[in-house]
Amino acid sequence: MKTVLEVGALIQDAQHIVDGPAYLVMADGLIESTGAGTYPGDPAAVQRIKRPHSLAxxxxxxxxxxxxMTLLRGAGDDLPLHAWLEQRIFPLEAKLTEEAVYWGTLLACWEMLRSGxxxxxxxxxxxxxxxxxxAESGLRGVLSWGMVGLDDGSRRQAMAHARSFVTRWHGAANGRITTTLGPHAPYTCPPDFLREVAALSAELDVPVQIHLAETRREVAECLEQYGCTPIQLVERCGLCTRPLLAAHCVHVTDADIELMQQHDIRVAHNPQSNLKLASGVAPVPRLLQxxxxxxxxxxxxxxxxxxxxxxxxxLAATLHKGVSEDATLVPAAAAFHMATAAGARCAFLPPNSGRLAPGCTADVVLLDMQSPHFVPGHHRLSDVVYAAGADDVTDVWVAGQQVLAGREPVTLDTERVRYEVIRLRERLTGPGN
Ligand SMILES: [Zn+2]
Structure with a gap:
């Protein structure tokens, strides 16, 4: 049976907003239609969900x-990236188990569902x-086994893990899970190993994601060791012949940006992480331009x-204005596009994903327009970007299945997740202080 969501307003994408009653029809995990006003079909033939005070x-x-890494939340703050990794994160990660990763990922899924x-x-x-x-949480995941290739043993192991992971999980959970290869970064994956990764990506027909140009130190060491920037290095290693997602790209040159544009390298901008680790501010306005x-x-x-x-x-909509002293940069619609349709492209989802439009996957979030953040309601998209927060998220559907209802996950036993993660933390670092 079809489900019809009747809402108070609807943002289809960064450019198309229905500011008034609207409807959205979901069938077989996809959005069948959307429109302004009331649902024109036979209401008896559908499941109707009426939310006149919600924004979809x-x-x-x-x-x-x-x-x-939710397991390590708060375990090491106020340190520069390389010291943070080497002194705090890597030693703790060495103690993590399969069981810990399972519960930590569930905690992350709970948190992400709650925040839309x-x-x-x-x-x-x-x-x-x-x-x-x-699979259990109901979210959509684009997952990769992080690969490090500093010696022969770790390379062989990384290639074996990646191959078995892709083979087992690509397309699993009714297509909600897809996989990519995940070489960690140029400083943990030397050029000949990156070449092997590019070949495996072509063989398995999956994309690649990598951390790239995150810190000034990474770029300086890459120039010293290989005589080129990290972006140039991945190009030389053949990774640009594959669909490629690069996280960070904080320190990139104009020539790098040209290469990125030429090869359609997609960028994941992580403004808060870059600020907290003092890595710098990615040149997002130049990348967008x-x-x-x-x-x-x-x-x-x-x-x-x-x-x-x-x-x-x-942050994406405010940070670049501040550092450039230009209030016109990264307007609300551009930031919203980054968090939705452009994000979907970064995640290698089917074309046209990340919108509430016919044919798109029915991944829908409802926000409570009775929250003060949506009053008086001059501009719905501006309210979402500059005023709203995770607390305004009330309901979520993924592939047409409701996974958050009244701010509570439908799929997860949150008490159990909390209990298990606290138990695991005590095993990692001892009782809380
Ligand atoms: Zn990362």
Whole structure:
């Protein structure tokens, strides 16, 4: 049976807003139609959900993160990236188990559902357990087993993990789970290993995601070791012949941006993580002007420290104005596009995803327009970007299935998730202080 959502207003995409009663028809996991006013079909033949005080928006897409890092939330703050990784994160990650990644990913899914994210791009390890958590949660996941190739042993292991993960999970959970290869970064994956990754990506016919040009130090070391920038390096290694998503791209030159545009390298912009780790501010206005697809990510919860895309949305729309002293940069509609349709493109979802339009996947979020953030209601999209927050999210559908109802996940036992994650934290670092 079809489901008809009748709402108070609807944002179809960054350019199309119905500010008044509207409807949206979902059937077989897709959006069949949308329109202004009341549903014109036979109301007896459909399941009707009436939400006259709700604003429907496309589900948000988190274009970069490490879901199970929720386990490390707050475990190491106020350190520069390389010290943070080497002194705090890597030693704790060495103690993580399959079980920990499973529960940590469920915690992330709970948090993302609560804040209106319907799809997320992920790179971590013990990914069979992460994928099982995603399948259970009802979210859409674009998952990869993070690969490090500093010696022969780690390379062989990374290639084996990636191959078995892609083979088992690509297209799983009725297509809600897709996979990519995830070489961690140029400083953990030398050029000949990146070439092997490019070949495996072609063989398995999956895209690639990588951390790129995150810090000034990474770029300096790349120039010193290989005589080229990280962007040039991935091009030389053949990764640009594959669909490629690059996280961060904070320190890129004009020539890099030209290469990115030429090869359609998609960028996951993680403004909060970049600020917290003092990596810098990515040149997003220049990337957008060059026509590069830019989505928004939270990065892992250890460097953010939450998975709330509403915060990234507002930061993306304000940060670049501030650093450039130009209030016209990254307007609300551009930021909204980054968190939805452009994010979907970064996540390699089918063309035209990330919108509430006929033929798109039925990934829908309802916001409570009775919240003060939507009063008086001059401009719905402006309210979403500059005023609203995760607390305004009440209901979420992914592929036409309701996964959040009245702010509570339908699919998850949240008490159990909380209990297990606290138990695992005590095993990692001892009882709380
Ligand atoms: Zn990351």
């Amino acid at each position: 928006i496309p589900g948000l897409v988190n274009a970069h993160g490490h879901a199970a 994210t319907t799809c997320f791009v992920d790179m971590y390890f013990f990914m069979h357990e992460a994928a099982a958590a995603v 060059a026509g590069v697809t830019v989505g928004l990510g939270t990065d892992g919860a250890a460097s953010n420290n939450n998975l709330d895309l509403f915060e990234e949305l507002r």
